[in-house]
Amino acid sequence: MGEVFSPNMLFYIFNFVILYLVLKYFLFDRVKKIMESRKERVVNDINSAKLNREQSEKLIEDGKLELKKVKEQGKSLTKTYKTKAESLYDEIVGDAKKEADAILDRAKVEIDREKHKAEDEIKSQSIELAIEMASKALQDSLDKDTHRRLIDDFIAKVGN
Template sequence: MKINPSTLIATIINFIILFVVLKYMFFDKVKAIIDERENLINEQLDNAEEEAEKARMLAIENERILKNAREEGKLITERHKQKAEKIYDEIVEEANQEAKIILERAKVEINREKEKVEYQLKKEAIDLAIELSKKVIEKNIDEEKNRELIGEFITKVGNS
């Protein structure tokens, strides 16, 4: 295949003319679109970096807030635990005091009942002594001897 120099020159001239026409008509517009797109991409990358930095800062802040919340939760729990222990101790103390009061009342009641029984026994003993003395008087008129017997009997019953 033989290359014709005139065709080659015409093709080169046509290419140059086409290149110049395209350069003045389209290259600037395409270059402007490419530059605009490049600027948009750079701007989005910058925004993404800023948002990533904000996200890191928020993550750090959230971690700090979470740590503070945990510490505060521990403090609150500890305070409530101390209050509960204090209330428990108060309830136990009140129960112990009530038990002491009940025991004291029971002791007083037992002493009253004991005194009541002793009084009843003495009364019955005296009644029996009187009955005995009546019988003795009926059988034996020696008053002095009877008084002595009754006194001894009352003394023995009183000491019992």
């Protein structure tokens, strides 16, 4: 058994233990701290990424809802302005129709006035013609009262 624990072997074990302690003191604890720090940073980055992803998804959903609202508002505004435009169109057309009717009514009144004026003028000329014809035909045979009565009868007949 002497060969199993030779002085070289003991020296190797002693050197290994010293190397282990030196490495543990200078390297292992620092590496362990660095690894823990990296682990925490990675965990924090993953959690932050998850949180950012959740926030992004929420913002996307909010954006979709807002877009939907804006589209609905746009449709509503379009419908409102279309209704107002149609109402204004109907009002303008109605006013134009009223104005046209008023113009037609004034034209009818004017036509009636001109018609009565022409009728009165024709009556007047007919009376004058009748008087002239009667006076030439009867010259002096009728007296003034009979002459006036004949003219009034003629006016009454022409007037109807």
